[in-house]
Amino acid sequence: MIIERMSSWTKDTWTHGMKFVQDKKKKGKVAFGILAGSLLASGTVAGGYVYQSNLTTLYHVSVDGKEIGVVDNPDVIRKWLGDKLAAEKKKYPNLALGFQKDIMITEKQHYNGQGVRSSDILKKLAPIVHVEANAAQLVVNGQTIAYAKDQKTINEALYRLKASYNEKKPMHNLTAGVENVAAGQAKQSVSGISHITIKEKIQVEKKSVAPGQVLDEVQLMNVLQKGVPEQKKHIVQDGENLWNIAPQYGLKEKELLAMNPGLKEGTLLQVGDKINVQALAPKITIVSKQETIENVVIPYKINAKPEPKKYRGDDTIVTEGKNGSKQVVYELVKENGKLVQKNPIQQKIIQQPVAKVIIRGTRVKPSRGDGHFRMPSTGIFSSPFGERWGRMHAGIDIATPIGTPVYTSDNGRVAFVGTKSGYGKVMMVDHGNGYRTLYGHLDGFVAKPGDIVVKGEVIAKSGNTGRSTGPHLHFEIHKDGEPVNPMTYLR
Structure with a gap:
């Protein structure tokens, strides 16, 4: 018996093995005479000749130890395997190729034996024997x-x-x-x-x-x-459709539709809808660490000295502040080139900051007036309260150059800043006790709506805006919504 084996990784030569089997038979006793012995001897020789002349050499083909058929000519099998391997080697010359199955051809002698056609064996081999690398x-x-x-x-x-x-x-x-x-x-x-x-x-x-x-x-x-493609969900945003979503993932619209059987080309997407997409997802993260030096500003501190006699917000600067600087060594940690951490590891002071020193008022401004009003500006009375030119003049006029400071007449909160017909630029202050004051024909504003202002605080600049016969301040006092004569209240 000769065994011919094709290893799972094909070599240039075949592996052969040979095994001889001999049956041992018991010796018989001589029971016949010389003639009988002669006849027996001649009969044995003739019988052996007949048996040998009817022996046929056949080849058993097995895959991974399982026989799939017997052929009388193994060359067809050898050629099919060789051609299959050669074709793959031509396509992949740089790879080490072989068969993934253990293919064995065993030669045996059979009395009156007959093999199947080689083509039938090849049909069985084709679907199960493949070349691998x-x-x-x-x-x-x-x-x-x-x-x-x-x-x-x-x-x-x-x-x-x-x-x-x-x-x-x-x-x-x-x-x-x-x-x-x-x-x-x-x-x-x-x-x-x-x-x-x-x-x-x-x-x-x-x-x-x-x-x-x-x-x-x-x-x-x-x-x-x-990376490698991975399925993920895309959440539809305002203004998105299949046409502009597909390019975000390197896809064509048809490919996107194939991933979402429930969608059609004309489907109207809603904000918040989730659709299947395929995106490349890197599987390897390169972590890089790098040191860098940066000049960093050290902000100056503010040292505030409280002054109870000054109102809040009324600060006086004693010493101007100055920023310092330092050199900082950072460790930059990046993943695939994107910064994920910035860790300071050492620093050196280049210039110390200089603190800003201020005197800060702590006195709370009263938002409610005391009902006693002071003159809102300096100048000359030019028109009183009352009838004038056939109509009511609801305040008094103080002739004064443009830009003269205008003071709030009592404590209060700025209720209005803007323009009013005839008055030009106007500011109104609510004194929280039923009184309001109005300052008209202004050139500019100092206080803002909502500001708390105290009696005598500069809130605006006098001007000549609106219907005006010359630069002056128009001043009104309203009590419970009605204008009253300011001269009765001014002190």
């Missing part, structure tokens, strides 16, 4: 990402990926975080970031796969940099 499998956090022809190819690709984040500073330990890296690779360093690692656990394992699954160097780098 010896490959290196890249595993990231337990998930297979890609296949390459060998571990060296993967190690070099990971090295180039990390080096792509080089930022022209001394870089060491490029291969940290990569398991199964060759000893020579581990000592390499290039000019770049001070420290680069891979965040995930990387493993490289041996695997046999279909040749088409093995990536070349360019394809492998593309997978490492961009």
